[in-house]
Amino acid sequence: MESQPLRIGALAKVAKVGVETIRYYQRRGLLAEPGKPLGGQRSYPPEAAERLRFIKRAQRLGLTLEDIAVLLKLNDGTGHVKARQLATHRLEEIEAKLADLTAMRDVLKKLVSQCEHSAGRVPCPIIQAVAGTKA
Amino acid sequence: MESQPLRIGALAKVAKVGVETIRYYQRRGLLAEPGKPLGGQRSYPPEAAERLRFIKRAQRLGLTLEDIAVLLKLNDGTGHVKARQLATHRLEEIEAKLADLTAMRDVLKKLVSQCEHSAGRVPCPIIQAVAGTKA
DNA sequence: CTTGACTCCGTACTGGAGTACGGATTCTAG
DNA sequence: CTAGAATCCGTACTCCAGTACGGAGTCAAG
Numbered sequence: 001m002e003s004q005p006l007r008i009g010a011l012a013k014v015a016k017v018g019v020e021t022i023r024y025y026q027r028r029g030l031l032a033e034p035g036k037p038l039g040g041q042r043s044y045p046p047e048a049a050e051r052l053r054f055i056k057r058a059q060r061l062g063l064t065l066e067d068i069a070v071l072l073k074l075n076d077g078t079g080h081v082k083a084r085q086l087a088t089h090r091l092e093e094i095e096a097k098l099a100d101l102t103a104m105r106d107v108l109k110k111l112v113s114q115c116e117h118s119a120g121r122v123p124c125p126i127i128q129a130v131a132g133t134k135a
Numbered sequence: 136m137e138s139q140p141l142r143i144g145a146l147a148k149v150a151k152v153g154v155e156t157i158r159y160y161q162r163r164g165l166l167a168e169p170g171k172p173l174g175g176q177r178s179y180p181p182e183a184a185e186r187l188r189f190i191k192r193a194q195r196l197g198l199t200l201e202d203i204a205v206l207l208k209l210n211d212g213t214g215h216v217k218a219r220q221l222a223t224h225r226l227e228e229i230e231a232k233l234a235d236l237t238a239m240r241d242v243l244k245k246l247v248s249q250c251e252h253s254a255g256r257v258p259c260p261i262i263q264a265v266a267g268t269k270a
Numbered sequence: 271c272t273t274g275a276c277t278c279c280g281t282a283c284t285g286g287a288g289t290a291c292g293g294a295t296t297c298t299a300g
Numbered sequence: 301c302t303a304g305a306a307t308c309c310g311t312a313c314t315c316c317a318g319t320a321c322g323g324a325g326t327c328a329a330g
Binding site (some may be wrong): 041050054055057058060061062063071074079080083084086087088090091094095097098101102104105107108109111112115116118124126129130131132 | 165185188189192193195196197198206209211214215217218219221223225226229230234236237239240242243244246247250251259261262264265266267
Binding site for chain 4 (some may be wrong): 007018019024028038040041053059064065066
């Protein structure tokens, strides 16, 4: 399938990322930067696309680029503990954020609902809540 | 209670924000900047603390500073519709983010659990998921 | 060959909400 | 009065993950 060397634009297209994103990942050390022919253009191995997909799959799990850099350095089979630490840490953060957002959602939902049912007969519940003049 | 004019550090302390935060809100137009005696220091009215509290309460509901700037401009009682729009919009965003994070949480939780129960006998499920070699 | 698309490179910018800094000045407790 | 804390001001920086830009050079289709 992906057996030809690619230039950066083609790699970006195949991996569904931006060219600038690839350059950024190279600067971050997440992706190797092939040598450049003198005054020429770089040629990327087909495997680079798979590496980009790895990065994006990990991001979709909530891992940061720093986490992903660590994961990419693990030797397959020898990094259970580290991978689990990363995942666990990120899981904790996600759960904390979920709790925050859930609380916000609940309050907002209630205030919006009250607003909708008040039809202008009482002071705005949203503003009152923010103004601190409402329980 | 808060009847004395305050200097910025005292205001920050009373409102539980940073001095730099106050300056930032002033630059953003969220808080008025009192006139300054020539070569002297500004004196804030006690009401400034309440305004800062308003801002922070709104932030805790998930509103952005831009949202809050709008809210602060509404005349009490005349801004139902706008306040509700802001709240509704933010509610939608929070709900979308909740959905994302929930999905992430669920996958991560499963992978971490699998990792814990595999005791090194299978390839790392976390790495495999990210590598795309696992359902 | 020509021209337009693409690549390169280094720097700057974006989003949003702060936070820090350096140097000068003011304020106040001791 | 002195010295240290606080204030001022304008600019830069942080967090994180990109994204954009300008100018120069390369590539490839027509």
